Amino acid sequence: MNAVPQNNPGTLASGQFDVARVREDFPILSAKVHGKPLVYFDNGATSQKPQCVIDAIDHYYRAENSNIHRGVHHLSEQATAAYEAARGKLRGFINARSDKEIIFVRGTTEAINLVAQSYGRAFLKAGDEIVVSAMEHHSNIVPWQMLCEQVGAKLRVIPINHDGEIVMEEFERLLTDKTKFVSVTHVSNALGTVVPVKEIIALAHGRGVPVLLDGAQAVPHLQIDVQDLDCDFYAFSGHKMFGPTGVGVLYGRAELLEKMPPYQGGGDMISLVTFEKTHYNVLPYKFEAGTPNIADGIALGVAVDYLRGLDWAAVTAHEDGLLRYATEALGQIAALRIIGTAKEKAGVLSFVFDHVHAHDVGTILDQEGVAVRAGHHCAMPVMQRFGVPATARASFAFYNTIEEIDVLVRAIGRVLKVFG
Ligand code: 7TS
Numbered sequence: 001m002n003a004v005p006q007n008n009p010g011t012l013a014s015g016q017f018d019v020a021r022v023r024e025d026f027p028i029l030s031a032k033v034h035g036k037p038l039v040y041f042d043n044g045a046t047s048q049k050p051q052c053v054i055d056a057i058d059h060y061y062r063a064e065n066s067n068i069h070r071g072v073h074h075l076s077e078q079a080t081a082a083y084e085a086a087r088g089k090l091r092g093f094i095n096a097r098s099d100k101e102i103i104f105v106r107g108t109t110e111a112i113n114l115v116a117q118s119y120g121r122a123f124l125k126a127g128d129e130i131v132v133s134a135m136e137h138h139s140n141i142v143p144w145q146m147l148c149e150q151v152g153a154k155l156r157v158i159p160i161n162h163d164g165e166i167v168m169e170e171f172e173r174l175l176t177d178k179t180k181f182v183s184v185t186h187v188s189n190a191l192g193t194v195v196p197v198k199e200i201i202a203l204a205h206g207r208g209v210p211v212l213l214d215g216a217q218a219v220p221h222l223q224i225d226v227q228d229l230d231c232d233f234y235a236f237s238g239h240k241m242f243g244p245t246g247v248g249v250l251y252g253r254a255e256l257l258e259k260m261p262p263y264q265g266g267g268d269m270i271s272l273v274t275f276e277k278t279h280y281n282v283l284p285y286k287f288e289a290g291t292p293n294i295a296d297g298i299a300l301g302v303a304v305d306y307l308r309g310l311d312w313a314a315v316t317a318h319e320d321g322l323l324r325y326a327t328e329a330l331g332q333i334a335a336l337r338i339i340g341t342a343k344e345k346a347g348v349l350s351f352v353f354d355h356v357h358a359h360d361v362g363t364i365l366d367q368e369g370v371a372v373r374a375g376h377h378c379a380m381p382v383m384q385r386f387g388v389p390a391t392a393r394a395s396f397a398f399y400n401t402i403e404e405i406d407v408l409v410r411a412i413g414r415v416l417k418v419f420g
Contacts, residue, residue, distance in 0.1 A: 095227050263289075360415070369407070
């Protein structure tokens with residue numbers, strides 16, 4: 001093995017990603033399942049956590065635990081500083097202009113519900129239209145359907161082609177004077193498609209329509225710059241980007257957030273309460289009612305530190321290599337059909353067999369130590385589009401290896417032996 005450069009422990013002197021070294025940071029990756037080494041290919045559902053994130057949670061409860069934004073005592077001040085420092089790290093992570101634009105939420109789902117209920121109920125009315133795509137996760141469909149029921153707006157859906165790509169001409173056709181909001185995924189969880197979001201945003205902004213991007217599957221793979229994207233909202237979950245569950249971020253453009261009413265009422269989101277009138281707190285606290293998930297917020301900041309310590313050129317090359325290798329290897333299995341063949345993809349390989357249900361595939365792979373997700377991936381309209389009840393999905397992270405893909409291929413061989 002080549003010498004490790006001083007400043008980048010995850011990169012070999014050759015410039016190649018040092019996956020063996022990086023795997024050591026994730027204790028669970030050395031686990032065995034059914035007596036076999038774990039091959040964790042369910043990163044789209046949730047990623048594994050590096051030791052530093054696990055340590056941060058442990059340290060917080062051992063040494064810092066206290067409620068924030070209220071105490072005058074030492075521990076509370078310390079916890080507040082750590083939590084606000086994490087907000088600053090997340091601001092840097094997506095290159096937002098200000099910490100005011102970083103709202104801590106439970107995850108992507110809550111972030112989208114917040115925008116639908118706060119922005120949507122305040123600014124949309126009967127006859128208005130909201131545009132989503134045919135490859136959205138349910139959490140970028142149902143909150144908008146609920147809003148439509150509440151205000152009388154209509155949901156419009158951009159179709160996708162047989163490769164799982166947005167049909168841009170259809171999007172342009174759907175954009176009319178009635179369109180008042182566009183909400184699309186950045187990367188599809190079921191297909192892996194990387195959506196041309198900059199083009200979508202430019203077209204929507206041309207008509208003065210704000211755009212939310214669901215970044216749940218993008219943040220673990222792409223470097224996000226919300227100023228460069230020029231999106232109005234960006235939603236993501238900590239647990240898919242090597243941080244803890246129960247915490248995520250809604251980025252919102254400050255001008256829009258200022259205009260929006262609070263999502264929930266309670267402590268922390270007010271500056272003055274009387275029975276006659278309540279004054280709301282400044283951003284971002286206006287949207288953060290109640291005691292937040294302090295420990296996990298701080299640990300998410302540590303996950304950001306970890307990610308920023310990696311050489312992303314090397315990470316991207318490694319991940320591209322994994323997806324290419326897996327696509328070629330699985331593509332050679334005659335009975336197997338890959339669902340999602342977009343030109344631009346990240347991290348996801350969905351597949352089906354005509355004669356074996358995805359759940360049976362998942363169960364046999366599990367016996368070989370290989371964890372994949374089998375089902376509709378909370379994207380039932382995608383399954384309907386491709387005429388399949390479910391797919392098996394291998395979703396990769398930078399700590400996965402080519403050798404693990406070889407294990408997957410052999411395990412699929414077992415599936416085919418069992419089912420003939
Ligand atoms: N949006 C996308 C694109 C997702 O992939 C997911 C979760 C969500 C939103 C919701 O995120 P949450 O953290 O609020 O639950 N996707 C998946 C998946 O693909 N398998 O399990 C969860």
